[in-house]
Amino acid sequence: MRNAPAATLPAEAGTPNHGSPARSAAGFGVPALAGSACALDRRVFLRIAVATAGVASLDSVAVAAETAPAVLIDTNVYLSRWPLRRLPCDETAALAAKLRANGVTQAWASSFDGLLHRDIGTVNMRLADECRRHGDGLLIPFGSVNPKLPDWEDDLRRCAEEHRMPGIRLHPNYHGYKLDAPDFSKLLRLATERGLVVQLAAIMEDRRMMHPHLQVEPTDLKPLADVVKKTPGLRLELLNLKGHLSPDLLKAGDVRMEIAMIEGVGGVSTLLSQVPADRVLFGSHAPLFYFESALLKLKESPLTEDQLRAIRCDNARRLLAKKS
Amino acid sequence: MNHEIWDVHTHLAGVPGKTPEEKLGRLLEYADRVGIARLCVMMGMTWNYDPTPEFMRKSNDEVLQAIRKFPDRAFGFVYLNPKQTQASLDELNRCVRDGPMVGVKLWCALHCNDPLLDQIIARAAELKAPVTQHCWIKITGNLPGESTPMDMAELAARHPKATLICAHTGGDWERGIRAIRPHANIYADINGGDPTAGFTEMAVRELGAERVLYGSDAGGRSFASQLAKVHGAELPDAAKRLIFAGNLKRLLRPILSAKGIKI
Numbered sequence: 001m002r003n004a005p006a007a008t009l010p011a012e013a014g015t016p017n018h019g020s021p022a023r024s025a026a027g028f029g030v031p032a033l034a035g036s037a038c039a040l041d042r043r044v045f046l047r048i049a050v051a052t053a054g055v056a057s058l059d060s061v062a063v064a065a066e067t068a069p070a071v072l073i074d075t076n077v078y079l080s081r082w083p084l085r086r087l088p089c090d091e092t093a094a095l096a097a098k099l100r101a102n103g104v105t106q107a108w109a110s111s112f113d114g115l116l117h118r119d120i121g122t123v124n125m126r127l128a129d130e131c132r133r134h135g136d137g138l139l140i141p142f143g144s145v146n147p148k149l150p151d152w153e154d155d156l157r158r159c160a161e162e163h164r165m166p167g168i169r170l171h172p173n174y175h176g177y178k179l180d181a182p183d184f185s186k187l188l189r190l191a192t193e194r195g196l197v198v199q200l201a202a203i204m205e206d207r208r209m210m211h212p213h214l215q216v217e218p219t220d221l222k223p224l225a226d227v228v229k230k231t232p233g234l235r236l237e238l239l240n241l242k243g244h245l246s247p248d249l250l251k252a253g254d255v256r257m258e259i260a261m262i263e264g265v266g267g268v269s270t271l272l273s274q275v276p277a278d279r280v281l282f283g284s285h286a287p288l289f290y291f292e293s294a295l296l297k298l299k300e301s302p303l304t305e306d307q308l309r310a311i312r313c314d315n316a317r318r319l320l321a322k323k324s
Numbered sequence: 325m326n327h328e329i330w331d332v333h334t335h336l337a338g339v340p341g342k343t344p345e346e347k348l349g350r351l352l353e354y355a356d357r358v359g360i361a362r363l364c365v366m367m368g369m370t371w372n373y374d375p376t377p378e379f380m381r382k383s384n385d386e387v388l389q390a391i392r393k394f395p396d397r398a399f400g401f402v403y404l405n406p407k408q409t410q411a412s413l414d415e416l417n418r419c420v421r422d423g424p425m426v427g428v429k430l431w432c433a434l435h436c437n438d439p440l441l442d443q444i445i446a447r448a449a450e451l452k453a454p455v456t457q458h459c460w461i462k463i464t465g466n467l468p469g470e471s472t473p474m475d476m477a478e479l480a481a482r483h484p485k486a487t488l489i490c491a492h493t494g495g496d497w498e499r500g501i502r503a504i505r506p507h508a509n510i511y512a513d514i515n516g517g518d519p520t521a522g523f524t525e526m527a528v529r530e531l532g533a534e535r536v537l538y539g540s541d542a543g544g545r546s547f548a549s550q551l552a553k554v555h556g557a558e559l560p561d562a563a564k565r566l567i568f569a570g571n572l573k574r575l576l577r578p579i580l581s582a583k584g585i586k587i
Contacts, residue, residue, distance in 0.1 A: 085498070087521045088558050206518050208462040209496040215463060261518070265339055265354045265543040286521070289549075290556030293519040296548030300358050 070309065073316035074099060074107040074294070075199070075258050076239050076283030079130050079139070082112050084211055089287035092134040099138060102291055106316075107139050108199070110169035112288075114144025115204070120155050128163040142169040142199055145191075147183035148176055153190065160194040166320055167197030169239070171204070173219045180223035188231045197319060200224075201239040203261075205288070221249070228252035235319055239283060244274045256319060258283025259311070260294055268311070269301035277310045281319070329551070330362040330569040331355070333456065333491060333515045333539030336369050336390060344369060344390035351542060352397055358547045361569070364539075365391060366401035366429035366456065373432045373469065377411035380404065384419050391424060399576070400425035401456060405433040406440045413447055420453050426579045427489075428455040436471040437478035445483045452578040454487040456513065461496040473503035473510075480507035487575055489537065492516040497523045501530050508535070511571065515539030519549040524557035524567070533563035537571050 077099070079092050089095040090112075099107050109131060113123040124143040131139035143159035145152055145168050159165045168191055177184055191198050203218045210216065221238070225248040228234055238245070238257045249255045258281040262271050271280060284294040298308060334351060341347035348365065355363060368383035375383065383403050391398040402419040404412035419425040428448045434440060436457045448455050459473045460466060473494040480488050486509060493512045494500025497520075504510040512527045512535055527536045540550040554567050573587055580587055 085522060088525065089521065205520070206495075208460070208464050209517065210463055212463055263545050263549060265351060265546055267546045267548075288521060290519045290521050290552040292556035293546075293549040293552035296358060296551055296555070297546055300354055300546055300548045302357070 070103075071105045071313040071317075072103045073282060073313045074104045074284050074286070074291075075237060075281045075316050076260050077107045077109045077139075077286050078112045078288065079109050079127060080112045082288055083116060084214065087287045089291075092130045092139070095287050096134050096136075096138055098286070098291055102295055104138070104291075105313075106137075107135075108142050108167070108316075109135075109139045110142045110144060110199070114146075114169070115171055115174045118146075118149065120144050120146055120149060120152075121158065124155065124159055124163060124165075128165065141165050142167045142197075144169060144171070145187060146171075146175040147181070147187045152183075152187070156187070156190055156194070156196075160196055165196070167199060169199040169201060171201050173203065173216045178220065178223065179227060185227050185230065188227060188234055188236075192231055192234045197235045197237065199237045199239055203240050203242070221246075224255075225249050225252040228255055235322060237281060237319065240285060244271055245279060250275065250279065254319075254322075255279070256281055256315065259297055260285035260289060262297065266301045268297050268303065272301075272303070272307060277307045278315055278318075280311050281315050282311050282313075326359065327565055328569040329360045329538065330364075330572045331360050331540050331542070331547070332364050332489065332513055332537045332572050334363045334365050334542045335367050335544065336365065336386065337367065337371055338543030344386040345393045347543075348390035348394055348398060352394060354542070354547060355397075358551055360547060360551075362397055362399065364399045364401055364427065364456075364572075366427075367403045367431070371431075373467065374407065375403070375405050375433070377408050377415075380408065380411065380415055384415060384425075388419065388423060388425070395424070399427070401427035401429040403429045403431070404444060406430065406436075406438065406444055407433050409440055409443060412444050416444065416447055416451070416453075420448075420451050420579075424583070425453075426576055426583070427453050430455065430457045430471075432458060432467050432470045434469045435475045437475040441479060442482065445479065445486045445488075449483065449486040452487075452582060454489055454511075454575050454579075456489040456491050458491045459494045459500065460492055461494045461499055463496070473500040476510060477503050477507055480504070480510050484509055487511070489513050491539070492541075493523075493527065498526065501527055505530050511535050511537050511575070513537045513539045514553050514567075515550050516541040516545060519552045519556070521556065524553045525559060528557075528559055528563055528567075533559070533566045534571060536563075536567045537575075538568050 081090055089098050111123050111127045117123050127141045131141040143165050145155050159168055229252045234253055236255045240261045241257050242261050245257050256279045259268055260283040264270055284291045336344055336347040339347040339351045341350050365387050368386035372379050380403055387400045391400045402415055402425045457471055457476055459471050459476055461472050473490050476490050488510045490504050490510050491513045493514055495517050512531055514524055538554050540547045554564050
């Protein structure tokens, strides 16, 4: 145990099941999904819905249960403030409500603060706290680690040991390192040894409209395949890819992507013509993007039931469940 | 809430298919999946920033060919190049006055505050045809002839009776909305950029819902990401109805009526 400050957070009074073993099977309160199917069991759905919605809405809950949506795991959301403007859902409670209203049952959340703040320790502490206080099991924290900061290894340790996060999210372009940097390789190796999923955001926004004093080059992904090959057991998800996973990356290891920035008419169908469906996850990039964008992409593309289930939940569930 | 949706900005390029009709057919299949009733189609199967008269004609022939197969689903906008002034006026007459097209599309040949646009804009206004002008403000640098919303504001000041559509609202919408705000005859077409939350809310707040139009820029963009800008916006349903179809119907009604087309 390092001499880092204790990051144990006070349990929020009235937060049901906080930290209970049943909700912590995969680290930070990750609810286990029943069975292999994505559809929620009706009784489970009713129990959860009644517990969260209250007695007054029993009728609507019952109606909703008859058409209970399949499980939907959003692997790309953020909490806190985008540095350049207020967003409609940048309050955690509002975001959680928005996600729930759209059928999201689990959301992997990082913090916008992780882009520019140097006190990453408190960024991750606040993230974990927000997820506990507002998500009621919906929000799963993915901590920030910046390998350009001194003693970043302890940030990684805290994510895993103290916050019990299942993964981390990296922003190499905001933190100023290339993917052939030795610290990046080391970070992937240490994260893998701890059984953490690694998410890497290629970009955050269209570079053409960046603030003149906050222009950030897109992450150059070319060195990534070699690093992945040298990190056996790595579980990596790329976020905010404008294009498809390259054949090199597909062959290099367990590398996946999500759909928040996939574009073009029928974009998800086109993506699946080049990338196997088991490598594609659902991601919205909310609240920076309107959440509905990602959901409508699944509607716009003609997808099979198997493809839909894989993207909506199965692939994310497997990624999180699989320990190196 | 189901809304009627008309898309003010689509293309044939980037859509699967070998012919204009095939491409528009495929585009409509995708549109059907997300509930879009009508499309405005502009520019042909290949694009050119600075088209010759021959290229313009070919491009517009392809759009004509496509929309003739789907007269109840698609409207055409004629693609013009202000640097080819007389050829553009001729093409405007051929495709709009004498043909089925209902609007004008200007892209990146020339900044739209250039006086060379004046005859074209005046003629379009006579024909009651709205003019869509590509506009972008890029911190990475605009193309040589690429207009900004600030350019469009100058154009609007010279042509207060023309109906002008600021395509993409300048990309950098926080500046684009401000630039067009003083000119009531400029409409913000929210298509083309990423579905950045807050865009549509700001457009409605600053311009009024009556000046905001839904468009997609499909096939380069998905319908989905652009529809989300309205579906996902924190706006009253009445505002969404205007943005999705009400405003475009209002803008097109005069020219459609002149052509005997009922909507």
